[in-house]
Amino acid sequence: MAKVELVVNGRAVKGEAEDRTLLVHFLRENLGLTGTHVGCDTSQCGACVVHVDGRAVKSCTMLAVQASGAEVTTIEGIALNGELHPVQAAFREHHGLQCGFCTPGMIMSSVDMIRRHPEGLDEATVRAELEGNICRCTGYHNIVQAVLDASEKMGKGAVKAA
Template structure:
């Protein structure tokens, strides 16, 4: 058993876990953050993506003890207060979801994608970078539309913040 301490969605949490406990299971079972989904447990589907120190990580491939000392953001912590994050709002506005199972992982992957491409995104880049995130419902068309729309909104907001 090992002690872990993480900053999750802005608050410090600690817990004792078996050394083999995956980060996804720690988030869901120990912290009750069930927005991070368990799809395949083999890093194939992307339903479990969270941000670890600002970068998208498939939490089924990381042990909780490996994440100790890190800052974790889950889908529950992405929004600022009552307002949806621009990526969440774009998924809703552009119908980028159907059953919703893959949506948290898609949104977390997409927000990291925007961060890594401050110059902007195009459809080919979005489609290529979504590899490893599986959606069985939408056919990806509306997911790509949502990501491109949110990317523009997020870039405008970043530009306005830098100008201020």
């Protein structure tokens, strides 16, 4: 067993895990943070996306011991002062979810995408960047609209496609 020390959603946590325990399993099983979903275990679907030191990471590709010492934010931790994060609110407003299984990963990927594109986003960029997140229900149109709306509301602007 290896010691794992993280800051998760602003709270310092300590635990033990086998060396081969994936971060997604540590979050779900050791910390009870079940909003991060296990969809494929092969990094294909994106349901397990969390932020590690501010960057989107597929937590099924990272060992818990690799994340030790890092700051991890899960879907449970992105709300702002008890209010939905602007991306969460946009997903709700634009009906960017159906069954909800992919939604936490989509939202976490979208928050990171908006952060990395301070100049704003266009539809082609959003679609290209969400290729690593699979949704089997919505057809992506409402998800893309939600991300564009959130980007605009967060002051990142929306840019027209060239």
